[in-house]
Amino acid sequence: MNADDTNLSGDPQAAARAAAEHIATATGISRHEVALVLGSGWGAAADLIGPTVAELSSDDVPGFAKPAVAGHPGTIRSIRIGETGRHALVLGARTHLYEGRGVRAVVHGVRTAAAAGAQTLVLTNGCGGLRDEWSAGTPVLIRDHINLTATSPLEGATFVDLTDAYSPRLRALAREVDPSLHEGVYVQFRGPHYETPAEVRFAGRIGGDLVGMSTSLETIAAREAGLEVLGLSLVTNLAAGISATPLSHDEVIEAGRAAGPRISALLADIVARI
Numbered sequence: 001m002n003a004d005d006t007n008l009s010g011d012p013q014a015a016a017r018a019a020a021e022h023i024a025t026a027t028g029i030s031r032h033e034v035a036l037v038l039g040s041g042w043g044a045a046a047d048l049i050g051p052t053v054a055e056l057s058s059d060d061v062p063g064f065a066k067p068a069v070a071g072h073p074g075t076i077r078s079i080r081i082g083e084t085g086r087h088a089l090v091l092g093a094r095t096h097l098y099e100g101r102g103v104r105a106v107v108h109g110v111r112t113a114a115a116a117g118a119q120t121l122v123l124t125n126g127c128g129g130l131r132d133e134w135s136a137g138t139p140v141l142i143r144d145h146i147n148l149t150a151t152s153p154l155e156g157a158t159f160v161d162l163t164d165a166y167s168p169r170l171r172a173l174a175r176e177v178d179p180s181l182h183e184g185v186y187v188q189f190r191g192p193h194y195e196t197p198a199e200v201r202f203a204g205r206i207g208g209d210l211v212g213m214s215t216s217l218e219t220i221a222a223r224e225a226g227l228e229v230l231g232l233s234l235v236t237n238l239a240a241g242i243s244a245t246p247l248s249h250d251e252v253i254e255a256g257r258a259a260g261p262r263i264s265a266l267l268a269d270i271v272a273r274i
């Protein structure tokens with residue numbers, strides 16, 4: 001291994017392979033077929049997927065750092081999926097673009113998941129909702145995204161098709177588990193500030209239903225790596241100007257806590273069928 005392979009200033013794919021090797025050695029699981037990124041509100045879901053085989057502190061894994069956000073645990077877990085003999089790699093530590101570590105750091109977890117053998121990636125997040133019928137605590141399937149970060153995780157002339165970036169097959173599977181699931185278009189802003197009401201109206205006019213600060217860049221990197229992506233948002237607050245009250249991070253944490261049991265069961269049921 002080159003010294004450079006363990007950080008993100010060299011070849012990012014080599015850094016991902018180094019992280020995947022570390023995970024395989026530290027967990028004793030050579031291949032993780034499914035990977036999940038658990039965002040705000042989704043943290044409890046891992047426990048229902050199956051027994052935890054190993055838990056690593058993310059800052060022990062090459063290229064990962066301690067998470068910056070309250071309510072986002074900094075662990076990477078290997079979980080056996082029910083009795084299937086397959087394993088899920090659960091990334092509890094997402095890096096957001098607004099942390100300033102660069103876009104390579106944002107998608108390092110996704111590239112590591114691909115290098116660890118994953119063919120399916122479940123991306124979850126907490127977000128703002130634009131539809132007033134989607135109250136805080138409503139889970140929504142991501143049908144498509146609009147990336148308003150003005151950046152891409154792809155470097156050089158890497159042209160990746162994003163038609164059906166959010167797998168129609170996995171969306172149908174999720175709706176088999178819960179036919180009441182809504183679908184929406186996720187708009188990624190850079191953050192960390194929430195949007196103004198005018199920006200939320202803009203997001204709606206260009207076709208968005210959800211606003212957040214993650215997921216789109218991860219999906220782009222996942223599609224580059226050939227992963228099949230399922231995106232699940234939890235509306236933890238109505239977006240600015242949609243609700244009468246100002247947004248607060250406490251509200252976000254509380255909505256996630258209250259919705260926890262339902263969305264955890266939903267996620268575990270979906271993962272069991274992937």
Ligand code: 8IG
Pocket residue numbers: 040126127128129189191193194195211212213236237238239240247252
């Ligand atoms: I949780 O209202 C959460 N994340 N951009 N807007 C944006 N991100 C969010 C929001 C929101 N709520």
